[in-house]
Amino acid sequence: MQRLTITIDDDLVASVDDFIAARGYANRSEAIRDLVRSGLQQSSLEVAEGRDCIATLSYVYDHEARELPKRLTQEFHDHHHLAQATLHVHIDHDSCLEVTVLKGRSAEVKAFADHVIAERGVRHGHVVFMPSDVDAGVHRHDHPHRAGKKRI
Template sequence: MQRLTISLDDKLADALDQMIRAQGYGNRSEALRDILRRHVEQSRVREDAESLHCVANLSYVYGHHARTLAERVMTLQHAHHDLTIASQHVHLDHDHCLESLMLKGPVQQVRAFAERLSAERGVRHGQLNLIPVAASHTEHAHPHLHPTS
């Protein structure tokens, strides 16, 4: 383990301390380690997306009465069945639904699928939460996925 010393202006240090209290971190070091891990992983995903695998959650809200939307979304999901682990559907009100898809696979394919689905007419508030993982192949037909850090 290495010890690093950083200097922060008072405003930034206060903001960090507020985040620590709000999120329940035990100390500044734990919070900063999480922030750095997140930043390193995001950079790695941007730079090395071709070779990385991920697990992800795509959540989106859509209008229940949008013409043919449910059929278009279902067709798109079936066309990418190899990326989909599970889905959950929630009725928010009479007119709106929330769908949450659990996905896994190559980062580029997952991201492309999420962007395509989120761009469907009638889909609103699409949000992808992508977590990079290491894929190791075994004698099984599918890869095993492990967190990278």
């Protein structure tokens, strides 16, 4: 195991310590190792060029921003093969939150998500990538579905 020495500002240390307390880590090293692993995993999924992925795109936008809802709608129509489903929430008089599930080639998903987040009037945006072993093509229906108990 290697020992690293890093310098970070006081506000970031406070945030790390809050994270440690909230998650119950025994020390900073364990927490920082997990944060680094998570960041590296996310980064590798984002740049996996030919790989299929599933991602969630979350963003808050000003629905009064000039033509923004119209532009966003057009972007989603232009990329209908990526957007699987969207949840729309009215936060307050000026702000809306949307969470969209995206599915496709990681490079294309990333480019689309980055484009949406960069739109003028989008205040906050975040995309989270997950690996997908599912073919990006059509879902087959020639396989048996397991019969099971109904859950209520």
